[in-house]
Amino acid sequence: MKSKFFLFLVVVGAFCGQMPLVFSQAGYTWKDGREFKIFGQLDDTNISYYKRLPDTLERHLRAPLWKLSEQASGLYIKFKTNTSSVSISYQVENPIAFPHMPSTGVSGVDLYAKSGDTWQWVRGKFSFKDTISYHFKGISSDEERMYRLYLPLYNQIKWLKVGVDSNAVFQAIVKKSSTNPIIIYGTSIAQGACASRAGMAWTNILERTIDLPIINLGFSGNGRLEDPVINYIKRFDASMFIFDCMPNFTSGQGLNPKQARIRLKKAVLEIRSKHVETPILLVEHAGYSDAILQTGRKTIYENLNREVVATFKELQSQGIKNLYLLSREEIGLGGNSFVDGTHPNDLGMYEYASAYGKKIKNILD
Amino acid sequence: MKSKFFLFLVVVGAFCGQMPLVFSQAGYTWKDGREFKIFGQLDDTNISYYKRLPDTLERHLRAPLWKLSEQASGLYIKFKTNTSSVSISYQVENPIAFPHMPSTGVSGVDLYAKSGDTWQWVRGKFSFKDTISYHFKGISSDEERMYRLYLPLYNQIKWLKVGVDSNAVFQAIVKKSSTNPIIIYGTSIAQGACASRAGMAWTNILERTIDLPIINLGFSGNGRLEDPVINYIKRFDASMFIFDCMPNFTSGQGLNPKQARIRLKKAVLEIRSKHVETPILLVEHAGYSDAILQTGRKTIYENLNREVVATFKELQSQGIKNLYLLSREEIGLGGNSFVDGTHPNDLGMYEYASAYGKKIKNILD
Numbered sequence: 001m002k003s004k005f006f007l008f009l010v011v012v013g014a015f016c017g018q019m020p021l022v023f024s025q026a027g028y029t030w031k032d033g034r035e036f037k038i039f040g041q042l043d044d045t046n047i048s049y050y051k052r053l054p055d056t057l058e059r060h061l062r063a064p065l066w067k068l069s070e071q072a073s074g075l076y077i078k079f080k081t082n083t084s085s086v087s088i089s090y091q092v093e094n095p096i097a098f099p100h101m102p103s104t105g106v107s108g109v110d111l112y113a114k115s116g117d118t119w120q121w122v123r124g125k126f127s128f129k130d131t132i133s134y135h136f137k138g139i140s141s142d143e144e145r146m147y148r149l150y151l152p153l154y155n156q157i158k159w160l161k162v163g164v165d166s167n168a169v170f171q172a173i174v175k176k177s178s179t180n181p182i183i184i185y186g187t188s189i190a191q192g193a194c195a196s197r198a199g200m201a202w203t204n205i206l207e208r209t210i211d212l213p214i215i216n217l218g219f220s221g222n223g224r225l226e227d228p229v230i231n232y233i234k235r236f237d238a239s240m241f242i243f244d245c246m247p248n249f250t251s252g253q254g255l256n257p258k259q260a261r262i263r264l265k266k267a268v269l270e271i272r273s274k275h276v277e278t279p280i281l282l283v284e285h286a287g288y289s290d291a292i293l294q295t296g297r298k299t300i301y302e303n304l305n306r307e308v309v310a311t312f313k314e315l316q317s318q319g320i321k322n323l324y325l326l327s328r329e330e331i332g333l334g335g336n337s338f339v340d341g342t343h344p345n346d347l348g349m350y351e352y353a354s355a356y357g358k359k360i361k362n363i364l365d
Numbered sequence: 366m367k368s369k370f371f372l373f374l375v376v377v378g379a380f381c382g383q384m385p386l387v388f389s390q391a392g393y394t395w396k397d398g399r400e401f402k403i404f405g406q407l408d409d410t411n412i413s414y415y416k417r418l419p420d421t422l423e424r425h426l427r428a429p430l431w432k433l434s435e436q437a438s439g440l441y442i443k444f445k446t447n448t449s450s451v452s453i454s455y456q457v458e459n460p461i462a463f464p465h466m467p468s469t470g471v472s473g474v475d476l477y478a479k480s481g482d483t484w485q486w487v488r489g490k491f492s493f494k495d496t497i498s499y500h501f502k503g504i505s506s507d508e509e510r511m512y513r514l515y516l517p518l519y520n521q522i523k524w525l526k527v528g529v530d531s532n533a534v535f536q537a538i539v540k541k542s543s544t545n546p547i548i549i550y551g552t553s554i555a556q557g558a559c560a561s562r563a564g565m566a567w568t569n570i571l572e573r574t575i576d577l578p579i580i581n582l583g584f585s586g587n588g589r590l591e592d593p594v595i596n597y598i599k600r601f602d603a604s605m606f607i608f609d610c611m612p613n614f615t616s617g618q619g620l621n622p623k624q625a626r627i628r629l630k631k632a633v634l635e636i637r638s639k640h641v642e643t644p645i646l647l648v649e650h651a652g653y654s655d656a657i658l659q660t661g662r663k664t665i666y667e668n669l670n671r672e673v674v675a676t677f678k679e680l681q682s683q684g685i686k687n688l689y690l691l692s693r694e695e696i697g698l699g700g701n702s703f704v705d706g707t708h709p710n711d712l713g714m715y716e717y718a719s720a721y722g723k724k725i726k727n728i729l730d
Binding site: 097098099100101102103104105108113115118119120121122123126128137138139140194196197200205288289290292293294295296297335336338339340341345346347348349350 | 462463464465466467468469470473478480483484485486487488491493502503504505559561562565570653654655657658659660661662700701703704705706710711712713714715
């Protein structure tokens with residue numbers, strides 16, 4: 001047995017240097033997460049740290065929706081530093097992984113640094129214990145850089161702290177953006193299932209490639225175009241409103257295509273009642289990769305997309321301007337794009353972000 | 366607390382119908398895995414079920430390498446059926462997930478069916494308990510189809526059984542391929558880290574797009590171009606030999622670029638001593654996504670690739686024909702292609718498979 005255990009250690013250790021590290025916290029200057037501004041939140045002082053909807057809205061929402069809104073998808077903090085290493089410690093509320101989405105995606109953070117015009121991913125080692133730790137080192141520290149730390153896609157943060165070299169400049173960015181955000185109301189796919197890490201959620205990929213802030217209101221299984229959410233988001237000025245909720249209008253959620261049409265139309269008219277010219281983008285169901293063999297599933301998304309197109313045409317015929325449609329064909333997911341037939345893997349996430357990027361550019365340019 | 370637990374259940378349940386299922390085994394005809402031929406193995410009766418190297422080789426190999434060769438990456442079984450549902454049960458030896466690779470990738474199976482000229486992924490629900498179960502249903506059963514069940518990328522199978530509808534045709538395919546395989550000797554990346562599911566390992570994507578069997582000899586951290594492996598694989602006729610071992614010639618493995626060059630040259634000459642014309646493909650290190658900021662990492666792969674190119678040129682100048690090179694640039698991984706800077710995510714896996722497919726087609730056409 002001894003030799004078997006040794007072998008196990010060796011084999012695990014051989015996994016290319018990806019061993020979790022227990023690292024010292026000496027030599028760092030630390031800031032608590034609350035010293036930073038949380039980006040990816042709407043401009044509302046009633047939204048607590050690491051959450052996506054205001055506490056004042058809780059009593060108007062179904063409990064699962066509120067619970068999901070406490071998960072940090074699409075949120076990030078920003079800081080400026082010339083450090084050679086960054087250390088992150090935090091705790092989360094919920095299970096750290098799913099069977100089809102790893103800890104790094106469900107509960108992990110993801111660090112990017114601005115280098116020239118692009119956001120460069122920073123490599124770190126991680127340890128998923130009771131306290132989760134990431135340690136990024138060997139960073140070229142010849143200049144001060146802007147950093148962006150994406151928070152977990154499917155977990156709620158209890159507390160978080162960020163450390164940099166004790167002799168480094170360390171400036172928490174607290175100034176909010178002067179640009180109106182793109183507000184996305186969606187499902188688990190928009191929330192980030194099943195990206196391998198936070199930066200690979202399509203909303204986060206997209207935000208790194210376009211020059212606009214994004215608000216991620218993707219709620220797993222609960223992107224249902226509900227009045228309290230619509231009435232809330234219409235309070236805010238946006239560069240664009242996006243409704244990508246079709247995958248949640250299925251029998252599993254107790255919903256159907258007819259309800260999708262009613263709610264989609266109502267959502268658009270509600271937004272338009274307050275925002276006369278802001279572009280509104282309706283998004284078709286992106287399809288299922290298994291639909292060719294498991295044909296019952298093809299019917300599901302085809303029926304939904306028929307209603308999306310009908311709603312789009314009806315609203316256009318009623319004179320609603322600046323209304324746009326992103327089709328299943330434009331999203332273009334294929335057989336390799338999913339992990340479970342419903343949720344994109346990182347290839348699918350990249351395809352989603354590319355399709356959105358092209359469409360948004362066409363609309364806003 | 367009660368209401369908190371309820372909420373947790375609701376939120377988890379809301380994860381778009383991906384709840385594990387406990388399902389009945391009634392109404393199925395079952396076959397044990399040993400009634401099938403294991404595809405992806407070399408043509409050697411000394412290789413046990415679900416393993417990748419023969420028992421006779423164990424005493425010549427380092428223990429970690431042998432242990433990894435017991436993991437089922439690249440192996441699959443084939444059957445023909447007109448069933449409407451497929452059920453799989455099995456047990457594995459090792460931990461079911463990694464922090465950066467989900468259970469579906471490390472320990473999951475993946476089912477594809479031939480439909481026309483293409484392999485279509487089949488959607489299943491899964492349960493990762495002591496016995497792992499997959500259940501695929503709602504399959505259009507209007508015709509007999511050929512199925513391929515990929516085995517886990519990073520786990521060793523204890524036993525496995527396959528069930529189909531009790532009234533369905535169910536033929537285990539045991540006839541071996543008449544075509545010589547492509548033999549790939551590689552690292553964790555070739556073994557499949559960090560695909561989200563078995564079918565997304567680049568070797569498996571590739572095999573679905575080219576018409577040649579592939580032998581996956583990727584060994585996590587242990588793709589070191591060692592004599593016992595080279596001497597073993599040269600016994601077999603192949604359509605191509607591929608050496609994609611550079612990511613394991615680093616200090617973490619106690620190796621360096623000089624050793625890479627010596628072993629790469631020796632490996633090619635060994636193969637050539639037995640196979641006068643078979644194409645041999647040398648593959649550069651695909652790079653690290655973090656190399657722009659963490660510049661120490663850039664040096665690692667640049668130094669290794671310099672030796673690959675030098676070896677390639679040296680061998681060509683010595684008259685070695687049918688020798689080819691797949692470069693880092695041709696593989697073309699970018700900042701979105703990795704999960705941890707070293708291992709590709711599904712986007713990277715797709716890019717790897719595409720680059721290989723193009724190169725192999727050019728060589729063999």
